[in-house]
Amino acid sequence: MRKDTIIIPVAVLIVAIGGIWFAESGSKNGGDSQGMMLTPLPKSLDQYYPDGGSPILLLKMLDMVDAFDDTTVNLQENDLVNAKNSFNKFSGEYDNVSKMVPEWSGYFDKSLVANIGSDIDNKNVPKAFDDIGKLGETCDKCHREIKPQVWAKYYWKDFGSINVTTVNPNEPAAPWHDAMEKYLAPNFEGMITNLNEGKQDAANQSFENFRTMLLNFKQACSNCHTTEPKYFISDDIMAMVNQTGDYVKSGNITGVEQNVQIIGMESCYKCHVLHQPAQMMKDIMKQ
Ligand code: HEC
Ligand code: HEC
Ligand code: HEC
Numbered sequence: 477m478r479k480d481t482i483i484i485p486v487a488v489l490i491v492a493i494g495g496i497w498f499a500e501s502g503s504k505n506g507g508d509s510q511g512m513m514l515t516p517l518p519k520s521l522d523q524y525y526p527d528g529g530s531p532i533l534l535l536k537m538l539d540m541v542d543a544f545d546d547t548t549v550n551l552q553e554n555d556l557v558n559a560k561n562s563f564n565k566f567s568g569e570y571d572n573v574s575k576m577v578p579e580w581s582g583y584f585d586k587s588l589v590a591n592i593g594s595d596i597d598n599k600n601v602p603k604a605f606d607d608i609g610k611l612g613e614t615c616d617k618c619h620r621e622i623k624p625q626v627w628a629k630y631y632w633k634d635f636g637s638i639n640v641t642t643v644n645p646n647e648p649a650a651p652w653h654d655a656m657e658k659y660l661a662p663n664f665e666g667m668i669t670n671l672n673e674g675k676q677d678a679a680n681q682s683f684e685n686f687r688t689m690l691l692n693f694k695q696a697c698s699n700c701h702t703t704e705p706k707y708f709i710s711d712d713i714m715a716m717v718n719q720t721g722d723y724v725k726s727g728n729i730t731g732v733e734q735n736v737q738i739i740g741m742e743s744c745y746k747c748h749v750l751h752q753p754a755q756m757m758k759d760i761m762k763q
Pocket of ligand 2: 632693694697698705706707751
């Protein structure tokens with residue numbers, strides 16, 4: 477059997493494995509958090525993440541948590557007077573935070589907070605810890621369901637905002653997604669397609685375009701990374717890309733196919749696995 481008959485085209489591989497991966501993670505998560513991942517964040521949250529300003533929600537959360545921790549420390553020391561003082565501060569901060577995003581009010585349990593206050597008044601330290609534990613679970617629930625999106629939306633740069641230089645003089649730059657889809661992927665595939673069809677010049681051109689595009693993307697990494705990333709478009713991958721060029725020019729289809737398979741996995745696929753989930757969340761946030 478000829479080698480090329482068992483090689484799966486890389487584009488198909490990327491899409492297929494990506495599909496399986498997301499399908500599996502979907503069925504494992506299930507329930508609420510899966511639904512949350514697909515729901516845009518409330519618009520009212522934007523005011524707490526002003527462009528170029530401090531993340532107000534985070535600062536409020538940290539104030540609240542300081543008072544929460546102080547309460548625990550004082551309870552551990554059996555210092556009920558200071559425990560009550562820090563509890564009162566915590567309770568006030570909790571109330572403030574709970575009003576910040578009206579859509580999230582269901583995550584806050586004020587009666588449980590009131591119980592902690594009564595536990596301290598009743599000098600029932602074990603019960604206070606019990607209720608603090610229960611409250612901690614409500615904090616965790618929101619963090620699990622909401623924090624990843626908040627981070628994706630307000631902290632991570634949008635690939636859609638990055639323009640990448642292309643090999644097409646009529647469209648000298650394109651947004652990241654389009655540049656991959658229109659200029660990187662077709663030329664990556666084009667090397668094998670053209671060789672299989674006996675079009676040597678076109679295969680050479682596909683290689684040149686592919687290599688140029690990959691280097692253009694490498695430049696574009698610096699939009700988010702301050703140091704040169706160690707994977708995906710690193711020197712080992714570029715050495716393999718250059719070797720692929722030699723194979724293309726000498727018409728070594730088997731060699732090209734083998735390298736394309738490895739580059740597809742080590743560069744394209746692994747980079748997608750790392751970077752695309754956050755971008756997908758961001759895209760949902762924009763709706
Ligand atoms: C309605 C949702 C929600 C609830 C309820 C909530 N938090 Fe948060 N919390 C967040 C979000 C969103 C962030 C991330 C903010 C950011 O990083 O900008 C956060 C961040 C934090 C942080 C910052 C550190 C980190 O790594 O995330 C701490 C600590 C924290 N919360 C503690 C608590 C505690 C303790 C409670 C309960 C008493 C609580 N939170 C309740 C949504 C919530
Ligand atoms: C739009 C912003 C963005 C661009 C552009 C980007 N990255 Fe990243 N990259 C990230 C973020 C955010 C993380 C952290 C992801 C995580 O924790 O899952 C990351 C993590 C990484 C990591 C793992 C951590 C590390 O620094 O070793 C590597 C490697 C990496 N990126 C390589 C690249 C390469 C190569 C490019 C260009 C081809 C690139 N990235 C372009 C945002 C970006
Ligand atoms: C930074 C690491 C990175 C590398 C390396 C990378 N990509 Fe991408 N690619 C992305 C990201 C991120 C997106 C989604 C961008 C968006 O949606 O705005 C994407 C999108 C795409 C898309 C369109 C959406 C899709 O998934 O079908 C194609 C096609 C694609 N890449 C092909 C490739 C090929 C082929 C290679 C390797 C030759 C490659 N990419 C290398 C990060 C990378």
